[in-house]
Amino acid sequence: MALMVGARVLARNLLRPWSRLPDAVPGRTGPAAGGGDGVRCFGSPRVLVETDPAKGVAVIKLKNPPVNSLSLEVLTEFVISLEKLENDKTFRGVIVTSDCPGIFSAGLDLTEMCGKSQAHYAEYWRAVQELWLRLYLSNLVVIAAINGVSPAGGCLISLTCDYRVLADNPKYSIGLNETLLGIVAPSWFKDTLVNTVGHRTAERALQLGLLFPPAEALRVGIVDQVVPEDQVHSAALSVMARWLAIPDHARQLTKNLMRKPTADRLVKQRDADIQYFLQFISRDSIQKSLRVYLDKLRQKKG
Numbered sequence: 497m498a499l500m501v502g503a504r505v506l507a508r509n510l511l512r513p514w515s516r517l518p519d520a521v522p523g524r525t526g527p528a529a530g531g532g533d534g535v536r537c538f539g540s541p542r543v544l545v546e547t548d549p550a551k552g553v554a555v556i557k558l559k560n561p562p563v564n565s566l567s568l569e570v571l572t573e574f575v576i577s578l579e580k581l582e583n584d585k586t587f588r589g590v591i592v593t594s595d596c597p598g599i600f601s602a603g604l605d606l607t608e609m610c611g612k613s614q615a616h617y618a619e620y621w622r623a624v625q626e627l628w629l630r631l632y633l634s635n636l637v638v639i640a641a642i643n644g645v646s647p648a649g650g651c652l653i654s655l656t657c658d659y660r661v662l663a664d665n666p667k668y669s670i671g672l673n674e675t676l677l678g679i680v681a682p683s684w685f686k687d688t689l690v691n692t693v694g695h696r697t698a699e700r701a702l703q704l705g706l707l708f709p710p711a712e713a714l715r716v717g718i719v720d721q722v723v724p725e726d727q728v729h730s731a732a733l734s735v736m737a738r739w740l741a742i743p744d745h746a747r748q749l750t751k752n753l754m755r756k757p758t759a760d761r762l763v764k765q766r767d768a769d770i771q772y773f774l775q776f777i778s779r780d781s782i783q784k785s786l787r788v789y790l791d792k793l794r795q796k797k798g
């Protein structure tokens with residue numbers, strides 16, 4: 497399935513063995529988050545993977561400064577890393593977190609959706625679909641260690657996980673804020689939120705583009721746990737141990753039972769969903785909204 501993602505980027509990468517990817521950090525061994533001996537690292541500069549084979553757990557760290565926006569390259573590298581972990585029987589769980597201080601992910605990369613060609617939009621959207629499907633249906637236990645602000649696509653990644661731990665910092669809000677940009681969260685973003693917080697909470701959150709600070713996020717159930725900032729990783733590891741205590745086959749079949757109907761809705765109409773996105777994103781009014789929003793972000797600094 498990964499071959500369908502970001503075809504241009506993947507074709508370039510998949511022609512080489514993983515360890516010889518130009519950007520790869522092959523087999524570095526040493527202390528890392530989660531620490532201790534035997535932690536091995538691979539991945540790319542934008543998607544770091546630290547593995548602890550003895551525990552059967554890996555940590556995927558997004559590292560696309562300044563804001564971990566989900567560019568085509570990040571999406572593609574994320575899918576490749578996940579696929580590699582899934583194909584290695586050593587690993588049963590993965591923690592998804594950020595290497596950018598204070599920012600889990602700013603969501604989809606707005607520059608990928610603004611002023612580009614139709615072919616680019618189609619390639620980008622297929623990559624977004626692919627990451628969602630991969631994460632949502634992953635056989636691994638996937639836990640989000642949310643160590644920063646997490647709007648829109650950043651929230652979506654968290655929602656695909658089996659469990660979400662959020663750092664208790666009032667700046668770290670989380671939610672699907674698309675309407676604030678003048679755009680609309682696609683149906684499968686909406687489904688993922690509804691499956692997590694229920695219909696009424698999702699409806700209100702989506703229409704108002706709510707970004708929930710930690711206490712509120714916990715109250716509505718968009719995250720499962722809020723912990724002091726320096727304990728996000730250890731809390732994620734504790735939760736992981738609990739989930740890994742369940743026999744894999746029973747847990748995996750149950751996850752599939754819960755999630756496959758939602759995923760199938762997209763799988764059955766992926767091309768139509770891309771066409772819908774193309775029509776939507778190409779509208780003059782939408783392009784204008786995105787440009788205005790990007791300009792505001794840029795001016796904020798000046």
Ligand SMILES: CCC/C=C/C(=O)SCCNC(=O)CCNC(=O)[C@H](O)C(C)(C)COP(=O)([O-])OP(=O)([O-])OC[C@H]1O[C@@H](n2cnc3c(N)ncnc32)[C@H](O)[C@@H]1OP(=O)([O-])[O-]
Nearest residue numbers: 562563565602603604605606607645647648649680793794
């Ligand atoms: C149908 C589609 C569904 C859509 C789903 C989505 O996910 S839509 C996404 C919805 N996402 C949002 O609404 C979140 C928008 N972002 C934010 O609210 C803030 O950036 C922040 C709170 C994440 C970080 O605040 P901070 O003060 O630490 O950082 P800062 O604000 O100073 O930005 C630094 C640089 O990053 C740039 N840049 C930022 N975001 C994006 C992006 N997504 N992409 C690309 N670039 C982005 C920003 O322009 C600036 O560039 P410059 O001037 O250096 O060239």
